[in-house]
Amino acid sequence: MSTANVTLGRGMNVMSTIATTKPDVTAQRGTSFSLRGWLQDALPKIVLAPSFAITLVFVYGFILWTVYLSFTNSKTFPSYALTGPRAYQRLWRWTFESDPPSSWYTSITNMGIFGFLYIAICLGLGLLLAILLDQKIRGEGILRPIFLYPMALSFIVTGVAWKWFLDPGLGLEQTLHHFGWTSFHFDWIKNKDFVIYTVVIAGVWQASGFVMAMFLAGLRGIDSEIMKAAQIDGASTVQLYRRIIIPLLRPVFLSAFIVLAHMAIKSYDLVVALTSGGPGGSAWLPSNFMYEYTFKRNEMAVGSASAVIMLMTISAIIIPYLYSELREKSR
Numbered sequence: 001m002s003t004a005n006v007t008l009g010r011g012m013n014v015m016s017t018i019a020t021t022k023p024d025v026t027a028q029r030g031t032s033f034s035l036r037g038w039l040q041d042a043l044p045k046i047v048l049a050p051s052f053a054i055t056l057v058f059v060y061g062f063i064l065w066t067v068y069l070s071f072t073n074s075k076t077f078p079s080y081a082l083t084g085p086r087a088y089q090r091l092w093r094w095t096f097e098s099d100p101p102s103s104w105y106t107s108i109t110n111m112g113i114f115g116f117l118y119i120a121i122c123l124g125l126g127l128l129l130a131i132l133l134d135q136k137i138r139g140e141g142i143l144r145p146i147f148l149y150p151m152a153l154s155f156i157v158t159g160v161a162w163k164w165f166l167d168p169g170l171g172l173e174q175t176l177h178h179f180g181w182t183s184f185h186f187d188w189i190k191n192k193d194f195v196i197y198t199v200v201i202a203g204v205w206q207a208s209g210f211v212m213a214m215f216l217a218g219l220r221g222i223d224s225e226i227m228k229a230a231q232i233d234g235a236s237t238v239q240l241y242r243r244i245i246i247p248l249l250r251p252v253f254l255s256a257f258i259v260l261a262h263m264a265i266k267s268y269d270l271v272v273a274l275t276s277g278g279p280g281g282s283a284w285l286p287s288n289f290m291y292e293y294t295f296k297r298n299e300m301a302v303g304s305a306s307a308v309i310m311l312m313t314i315s316a317i318i319i320p321y322l323y324s325e326l327r328e329k330s331r
Helices: 002-069 088-096 103-133 141-152 155-166 172-178 195-220 224-232 236-249 250-266 269-275 286-295 302-331
Strands: none
Touching: 002 302, 088 103, 103 141, 103 195, 103 250, 103 286, 141 195, 155 195, 155 269, 172 269, 195 250, 195 269, 224 236, 250 302, 269 286, 286 302
16 A cells, blocks of 8 residues: 555656646747747848848949939049039030030930830841741741840840951951952941941840740730630731730730830940940940040049939839839739
8 A cells, every 4th residue: 555655656746747847848849939930031031131231232322322423523533512413414405416416415316216226126026036936837946045045145245246247348248249249338337327227236136036035925825715716706817916916915015125125225335345336436325425424534423414314214114114013913
């Protein structure tokens, strides 16, 4: 009887020990789980924090710094005394100096020519190539990377290659002369009135394949049942594309337009590599004007003002697009 009591007493002690230690173990597990959950939530922020800080300082910080410089009288080195919008007033006067044309007038005129032709031809050619590849033609797997290959090249490489190709002394013109076509002349790259069109040719060659890929993805995403229903109703191929397929590609058109407009406005290296600015700066774009006046002509305020105008132009294109996209998602 006494042995049974001792055993029972020991059992009660063990159970009481387990009962007292169990909440401690549960509390420790809860603490470890909460710490792990906090680390899981905070880890993405910790990883992104350095890049966010660098972007904040070296992108948006320098944008604000450029805006500030555009309201000063900075020359070779920055000046911290504000002088008002004098640089913008100079650019405004130069905008209308067309006889003889100022460098700024030439830049914005070239921007209009290059931007319009570059975007329009890339959209048209890209859509045409996408429609052709969408016909399930033989060799599509070979043609698609061939069309996309130019986009893998830098603008410097594209500019140098087309400079050799268009040079009258060693490119297309010289080659055709060797084959006997001595009357052929193609000297646009040396002609101040046509040199900007050579930039259009090189730019279209590089970007049209990328636009083709965007349109091809859009075409492959259209429900085939819609097209079959239209064909059953008697729609011709032209009507099918004009009234159904192309309207459904509106988001692709908008995305491609945004990308091409952004690339056109900030084009700099293509102009330098292809034409070196052209005869007398006749191929300048606003980006070339900004670099020339900021770093070569010691007019930092004027260069900063032109950079701000370029930023405002890009923002005027991108901000409405982002607003429409966010509005669409909220619906």
